[in-house]
Amino acid sequence: MGLRAGIDMASVEAVSESLREHGDRYLQRVYTAREIDDSHRGGTLDPQRLAARFAAKEAAMKMLRVAGDEAVPWHAIEVVRQPGGWVALELHGRAAELAAEAGLGELAVSIAHECGYASAVVIAETREDSRYWTHER
Amino acid sequence: MNAEIRKIVAEHARLAVDVDSLADDADLYQAGMTSHASVNLMLALEDAFDVEFPDSMLKREVFESVAAIAGALGQLQQEAAA
Numbered sequence: 001m002g003l004r005a006g007i008d009m010a011s012v013e014a015v016s017e018s019l020r021e022h023g024d025r026y027l028q029r030v031y032t033a034r035e036i037d038d039s040h041r042g043g044t045l046d047p048q049r050l051a052a053r054f055a056a057k058e059a060a061m062k063m064l065r066v067a068g069d070e071a072v073p074w075h076a077i078e079v080v081r082q083p084g085g086w087v088a089l090e091l092h093g094r095a096a097e098l099a100a101e102a103g104l105g106e107l108a109v110s111i112a113h114e115c116g117y118a119s120a121v122v123i124a125e126t127r128e129d130s131r132y133w134t135h136e137r
Numbered sequence: 138m139n140a141e142i143r144k145i146v147a148e149h150a151r152l153a154v155d156v157d158s159l160a161d162d163a164d165l166y167q168a169g170m171t172s173h174a175s176v177n178l179m180l181a182l183e184d185a186f187d188v189e190f191p192d193s194m195l196k197r198e199v200f201e202s203v204a205a206i207a208g209a210l211g212q213l214q215q216e217a218a219a
Contacts, residue, residue: 014151014173022180030176058172068197074176 002126004104006063009119010051019047030054030074038081051118052111053079059109059122060089064098072098079109087111089122103127142206145185149177161204166197175200182206188213 018026027036027045031053039049057077066072076095079087089109091099099107105125112119139161146165147156153169170178178200183189188210190199199209 008172010171010173014171014177018173018177018180021177025180026176029180054173061172066197068201071193071196073192073195 001105002128004063004065004102004124004126006059006061006122007120008055008058008062009117010055010058012048012051012113012116012118015047015051015054019045019050030057032075032078034081035079038079048113048118052113052120055118056087056089056109056111056120056122059120060091060095060107063122063124064095064102064104066098070094070098079111099124138207138210139203141185142182142203142210145181146178146203146206149181150174156203159203161207162202164201165203166201170200182210186210186214188217 027050031039031050035050035053036045039046039053041049054074056079057074060077061072064072072094076091076093078090078092080090081087087109089107091107103126105127107125108123110121143156146152150156150165150168150170151174152159152165156168159165159168166175175197179190179195190209190213194209194213199205
């Protein structure tokens with residue numbers, strides 16, 4: 001088994017600005033209905049939570065090694081809040097196809113936000129052996 | 138069209154440099170545009186040119202340069218006129 005990782009960060013202020021400038025169009029183009037629901041805190045949309053989800057989508061794009069000529073809409077990578085409060089990734093459409101083509105197995109995602117930025121790490125199991133060390137005696 | 142695109146890039150792409158110092162084919166990501174800024178750029182281009190980028194065009198290379206954006210907008214406008 002090998003591993004693949006992707007990491008990204010997003011500015012919370014940039015997300016707030018997008019909400020101010022583009023409102024619902026920005027939300028609908030980037031986030032799924034579940035992500036929008038999960039990003040509410042006390043009935044109000046929390047830009048920190050949206051930024052964390054955006055970072056997770058981009059981290060997943062890096063992990064999937066999406067090429068510049070490959071179209072993977074943001075909705076194809078979905079961050080889903082679990083009952084315990086942590087999050088998981090669900091891949092759809094082209095993102096799921098890329099994962100299958102790469103032989104990816106389990107996915108793990110972790111998100112955080114602090115000091116005006118949100119960050120995310122995505123890790124995936126691969127079939128290939130990515131170890132770079134050997135056990136020579 | 139390129140002048141209008143440059144104006145929108147200047148307002149929304151959050152470049153680290155003046156867009157007018159860049160060639161039409163210069164890489165906007167290399168010039169500091171983040172993936173999140175590319176979303177704002179896309180939405181602003183849609184407003185300005187009255188088009189909508191379909192899912193099939195949501196790829197990095199479409200927003201990579203002024204020339205690439207012009208090509209994509211030209212294609213969308215042609216399709217709309219057909």
